[in-house]
Amino acid sequence: MAATAAEMISGKLEAEVELHCSPAKFYDMVKNSVHDLPSHTPTHVQAVQVHEGDWDAHGTVKFWIYTCEGKLEVFKERVEYDDAKRIVKLNGLEGDVMKLYKVYNVIYQFVAKGDGNGDGKQQGLAKLTIEYEKLNPNVPPPTKYMNFITLLVKEADASLVKAA
Template sequence: MAVSGAGTCKLETLEAEVEIKANADQLYKFISYQHHDVPKAASDKIHDVTVHEGDWVTSGSVKLWKYTIDGNVETYKEKAEIDEANNRVSLIALEGSHVLDNYKSFKVTYQIITPNSEGSSVKITLEYEKLNENDPPPQKFLSFAVTVIKDVDAHLLKE
């Protein structure tokens, strides 16, 4: 994991890469257009996802997630940006019960790295701007995103 940009309240990033065993195209479809199925794959973390504007498949649609992180139930209202050409899905925070307490902006991006001889992976990038210089980086949200992708991967292998 890499952290770039420290000091003043500017755009910073955290990244992780997760190896996956499921079919890369199937996983991309799941994280792009099947958000409603994520609670089935990670029910101990993600409790509900509902559409507030748009639909499940259109870039720009707005969804509300309800999840538990560090024992606390939180919400995350996001606008999805789907970039099929690059196998990338970004979830841009519009509102959040905790995530926006410390961050002026917050975006989670999942990108499927196409299969090679060593398999496929998902690159997870958090882009955020702290409200205060002393606020911690959102490491717990990156760890949470990594475990959700692992749960989705395991779920797809069972299907």
Template sequence: MAGVKVKMETEVELKASADKFYSIFSSQAHQVPNATPDIIQGVEVHEGDWKTHGSVKLWKYTVETTEGNAEVFKEKVELDDANRTVSFVGVEGDVMKYYKTFKPTFQLTPKGDGCLAKLTIEYEKLRADVPPPDKYFTMMFKMTKDVDAHLVKA
């Protein structure tokens, strides 16, 4: 339904520490393409810098890597250091053709030597016929697993 805010979420256990994982998305996003090059092709700062709340970045990515759909996503980052939470508030880009609001969030909680990652996408459809962002949620999950594997190797 258009005009209704919806939330999708899941949790995934990671081997990397919550602090390591949080630091990648909160202050070293330029490292993400190294960890998951088949999904993320590049990240550029448009306003601010790599580590400041409110900075704006442009992500170049491929959603549904088998079909090779290249897209861009311009976001304004929201950081909550105390809770190790990073949110990317959609400003422009391909997803904004379908959703009035689009906000993926990573929340990391320490668990043993690793952590528990809560992945959330909050969104509001522009029209009733727009499907839920399942492909973006799947991409977010795969990206999380790739970054975790990269951090464990590093």
């Protein structure tokens, strides 16, 4: 059975990264001090700035300057938080990635492994999802951005563990 045109244009990529710091700590960094991310991941993120709103407020618009596959890029997003489930959703608004995708949303969820609530020193997982809709069928899926996000989480995790 052949894929429909909509299926060829829209999609979702998923990955998991094992965390060595607690899921609660990683979520807290992403929600409350993402402006410090460049100090944790200098090879990937050069700056994160608030464009509209407050750092930890639902609906805040942030502007990212980052390096993906050796190329400096920018990304403007509106962020949503779900504290109970430790989910951060970045809804793409503008930037380099939006030249290829009509819809580009990145979802991070930080979950505990096994029993427990992810506080303290418990390790966990970062579940990563990219929801996308290509501007046309010739655009590749955002695999390079999933690779970028995976590397970013691994580097930030190692830095958070080292800083503990």
